[in-house]
């Protein structure tokens with residue numbers, strides 16, 4: 121009998137795992153608790169704005185190789201767009217100063233020697249301090265590693281850390297920053313182009329994966345929440361979806377691609393990150409379309425990033441636990457003040473908007489929590505873990521989620537090849 125691999129959770133990790141298994145000719149069944157796939161990376165139609173919006177702005181980089189491989193597998197490789205050559209425009213909302221970081225081609229970063237390509241009020245040798253990240257100990261935070269007393273920290277390292285780790289530089293694990301830097305900025309312009317989904321996250325990452333699975337006769341079931349696992353000796357023998365038990369035959373495997381709290385509740389003895397950080401996004405419908413701007417880094421205000429697609433301006437604040445506790449109306453007012461300054465809209469009144477609070481956007485990527493990331497394999501021989509919170513060596517991002525899904529698929533395939 122052909123083995124079935126049950127993938128529980130249809131976020132990017134679960135879908136990338138399922139796609140890799142399906143490509144290897146395996147029979148896969150996907151089980152998702154929500155009514156739709158995508159998890160923390162999805163689009164939805166917002167009635168107030170009457171537009172399709174993403175749950176949160178997601179910025180990727182051209183050096184995200186696993187992401188590119190995944191998109192090629194599902195046929196949506198051309199769905200990400202961004203400036204060529206790479207450039208990162210910034211605005212200091214306090215001083216009004218604007219600048220653009222422009223990395224150069226090739227691995228030697230001569231852009232740091234060019235005043236017009238680097239951050240204002242910084243010197244070339246300030247950037248060399250970034251090399252300390254390569255040797256950062258597991259207990260070190262980004263702030264402790266790099267020091268906080270330079271313009272480069274306030275205008276580059278702090279915003280970059282908060283964007284990548286969803287954790288402040290004071291708390292964020294330095295050990296997670298180097299792999300990201302090495303795979304993007306460390307490989308030159310072609311690897312650090314900022315990318316966004318042209319038509320939205322679901323259009324790039326989710327819908328084509330579901331269609332691929334469908335074409336390969338791999339069913340996806342929604343509103344199908346896994347309630348418990350039945351263990352027998354050293355393996356999982358059954359899945360309970362709440363009055364809907366599914367037998368797991370001796371050759372079958374299970375990949376749990378759910379968030380850390382869910383995995384810890386389902387699997388006895390799992391050590392997983394236990395704390396999280398919020399991300400708050402605000403989406404505003406502008407009076408006119410703005411095709412002139414893709415995204416803008418913001419410092420010195422409330423918002424950290426501004427993205428414009430057509431007539432929707434969206435802003436993001438990461439590591440936003442304190443902000444997320446405020447009423448949405450107050451958040452909207454603060455965000456709109458930054459948006460009007462950034463876009464030169466004067467005192468334009470607050471337009472139709474939507475505030476999205478993702479209170480558990482990622483795990484808190486502190487040294488203590490990073491030490492709690494589990495690997496792909498578990499104590500049960502047919503049970504595997506995937507998710508951006510597992511020990512990928514990378515920050516909790518789409519790239520990390522895809523890598524975790526692919527690692528789980530490879531582990532399953534290795535097990536099945538010996539069966």
Ligand SMILES: Cc1cc2nc3c(=O)[nH]c(=O)nc-3n(C[C@H](O)[C@H](O)[C@H](O)COP(=O)(O)OP(=O)(O)OC[C@H]3O[C@@H](n4cnc5c(N)ncnc54)[C@H](O)[C@@H]3O)c2cc1C
Pocket residue numbers: 128129130131132133134151152153154157158159160161175176177178179180344345346347377378379382399400401478480481482506507508509516517518519521
């Ligand atoms: C607002 C926001 C902004 C972000 N910005 C960026 C960015 O700019 N760049 C970037 O690379 N990353 C970003 N991320 C992170 C990125 O979205 C995540 O790393 C990625 O989506 C995680 O995917 P995942 O599959 O590991 O987890 P999830 O997306 O959480 O998927 C888990 C799935 O499991 C399902 N599930 C849970 N319990 C059960 C159960 N018992 N039974 C069945 N199903 C279950 C859930 O419904 C969910 O669909 C952002 C995240 C957020 C929230």
